Amino acid sequence: MSTKKRISLLAPKLHRHDLPLLPTSVIGSYSFPKWLDQVRVLGANGTLTAGEVEEAHDNAVKSVIKDQEMAGVDVITDGEIRRETMVYFFSKRIHGFDFEHAKMHPIGNLDPSIQMPDPVIYDKVRWKESLNMDVHFRFLKEYAVARTKVCVTGPHMLAKRATDEYYKDDKALVFDLAEILNKELRGLVAAGCDFIQIDEPVWVGYPQDMPWLVESFNRLVAGVDAKIGLHVCYGNYQLKKLFKGQYAELFPAILDANADQICLEFAVSDGVGLELFRQYKTDKEVGVGVIDVKSKEVETPEIVAARIRQALKYIPAERMCIVPDCGMKFMPRARAYGKLKAMVAGTRIVRRELGAE
16 A cells, blocks of 8 residues: 555644555454353452463453454454453542442443443542553453554543432543553553543533543543543443434534544434534544344454445544444354454445555
8 A cells, every 4th residue: 555545643742653445444343252241250250360360361362353444344342351341440549439338220221121230329428449451452462463443432421320429410520540540541651552442432421521530531531642532432231232222312412522532323324414524513533333243143244344435425534433332242252253243344345445455
């Protein structure tokens, strides 16, 4: 590929790395192996040592890296394999969350029967220990050949996945959590991470709070010298949609978030929402979801290419990144890998059509 056919999607203030036109990435999580749950149980009961459990996590992460790179993904993650869940990994390590008295709580507003045990907030939340995301990033960087990013669950998601018996004020809780996570983001940057994605899948359920949610996001990333992504979706638990809201309710407020990139899911909605980027002008990059993670069917490259062509009617190729709609934790490994391969192959079809490959 000629130099003039390559672009950079890093913020100008950072060291620039070349990526192809329409770079491919992932939202964060990857197919979680059931055997790793069993390893954790064996570690908890003393059958395996802490070192042996860590070795299993290391090997699982290496396999995730291998899958993504073999599929041809340009910017990869560690699959969030080390995390209990995208929520518990954070709330279990922040003071103020009580898991001993966890309460069943609906996830989203679409189906109240979809519930999980969520912790109770009994005290002012505060930082108490490193989350070790910097350590996990260094491991990823050591074994990855592709470009990398780290995904971090946002403060609003953490707040909404808890029963608040202390603050009784969503805004105060979210702002305190933003300050705590800001410290962790700075630690990631100190470890060499240059791309951090914040996941706020619950925003779509609370459009009335967008002004202060954007303010909390901006506090979260203040002083963080890295490319910042923001992922918002309709929720995804066990491959089910969780929220009734629509992206249109978040615009134009979401564009005030201090993010270099906004990632949204479009495959599941047949492209509904893409028109917002014609209606509201922005120079932000857009991560376009072209893989329906809630579907059991593995897309063909041709389906992916058609979805990208549809997005190109609203978003310039130079500002577009190609991603799945959401994370891939809840699907079998073969399906996840097949979907990533299709995403990359479909993207290459469109690159060739644009003369960029």
